[in-house]
Amino acid sequence: MLERLRIFPDQASTIAGEVDTLYLFLIGMSTFFVALIFGLVIYFAAKYRRRSVNEVPPPVRTDLRLEIAWTVIPLVLVLISFAWGAQLFVTMGQAPAGAMEIHAVGRQWMWKFQHPSGGREINQLHVPVGIPIKILLASEDVIHSFFVPAFRVKMDVVPGKYTSAWFEATMEGEFHLFCAEYCGTQHSGMIGRVVVMKPVDYQRWLSDQASGEPLAVGGERLFQQRGCATCHRTSDGPTGPALHGLFGRRVQLQSGDSVVADESYIRESVLNPNAKITEGYQPIMPTFQGQLSEEGLHQMIAYIKSLSGPAEGRKAP
Numbered sequence: 001m002l003e004r005l006r007i008f009p010d011q012a013s014t015i016a017g018e019v020d021t022l023y024l025f026l027i028g029m030s031t032f033f034v035a036l037i038f039g040l041v042i043y044f045a046a047k048y049r050r051r052s053v054n055e056v057p058p059p060v061r062t063d064l065r066l067e068i069a070w071t072v073i074p075l076v077l078v079l080i081s082f083a084w085g086a087q088l089f090v091t092m093g094q095a096p097a098g099a100m101e102i103h104a105v106g107r108q109w110m111w112k113f114q115h116p117s118g119g120r121e122i123n124q125l126h127v128p129v130g131i132p133i134k135i136l137l138a139s140e141d142v143i144h145s146f147f148v149p150a151f152r153v154k155m156d157v158v159p160g161k162y163t164s165a166w167f168e169a170t171m172e173g174e175f176h177l178f179c180a181e182y183c184g185t186q187h188s189g190m191i192g193r194v195v196v197m198k199p200v201d202y203q204r205w206l207s208d209q210a211s212g213e214p215l216a217v218g219g220e221r222l223f224q225q226r227g228c229a230t231c232h233r234t235s236d237g238p239t240g241p242a243l244h245g246l247f248g249r250r251v252q253l254q255s256g257d258s259v260v261a262d263e264s265y266i267r268e269s270v271l272n273p274n275a276k277i278t279e280g281y282q283p284i285m286p287t288f289q290g291q292l293s294e295e296g297l298h299q300m301i302a303y304i305k306s307l308s309g310p311a312e313g314r315k316a317p
């Protein structure tokens with residue numbers, strides 16, 4: 001019975017409890033003020049009603065202390081809500097260092113996932129419990145939204161850029177995955193499940209998958225096929241900068257600005273190479289717009305990331 005009356009889904013991630021506490025605080029505060037204000041409106045309407053036709057009420061003097069109290073108390077409450085919400089927002093926006101990365105692509109109307117070792121799945125996401133997981137999200141068509149209520153995680157998936165979300169599951173089991181942005185006729189069918197498993201079971205599951213090649217390996221092949229290696233060698237060449245150690249580094253641009261080489265920067269540099277020219281280079285790189293799928297881009301980025309990773313994962317182009 002209680003199960004049926006439950007309003008909230010399971011709290012199945014490290015952040016879920018905090019989100020719910022803030023939510024209950026906001027609900028509690030709103031309820032209190034709604035009751036207070038409506039109660040006073042009704043009470044005063046009765047108490048100060050006009051009792052005779054020619055009644056003229058005496059003038060009212062305001063009390064400065066009252067004015068200050070009802071200005072300062074709401075201000076403090078609003079500031080608390082802001083600071084609390086902002087702190088949680090920042091925590092939710094930054095995946096812990098070393099989080100396991102899973103690449104996700106949303107399209108009308110399915111979710112496609114790829115694990116670091118290459119395992120792929122559709123409308124299902126298997127993850128280990130107790131390990132922070134970062135989902136890098138891309139869309140092939142329109143805006144979708146990656147929503148796992150039990151984790152209290154929701155992030156828009158926007159065509160033309162990357163967004164990310166992270167969570168650390170605290171509970172084994174199966175949880176709903178929804179698309180939370182209206183994306184066409186089958187929007188309501190764009191659902192799936194997240195399966196949280198013990199790390200050993202997850203490893204076993206991974207090895208049972210007819211897993212393709214790891215993302216970075218596919219990226220390396222694309223890198224060769226598309227001729228990227230002609231200009232981007234292991235050291236800076238005359239036509240293109242080296243990509244080793246690029247990821248996460250600050251890049252000085254021709255325009256005088258600088259930018260941190262993250263996923264979105266690499267994506268833009270592949271699709272629209274002239275948008276940001278590295279200092280000391282000419283805008284001669286051709287665009288790869290329309291030539292790489294979102295998954296291809298994910299692979300390419302994973303490869304370029306691997307060039308900045310730990311030495312054993314590094315491969316010469």
Ligand code: CUA
Binds near residue numbers: 144183
């Ligand atoms: Cu995808 Cu709604």
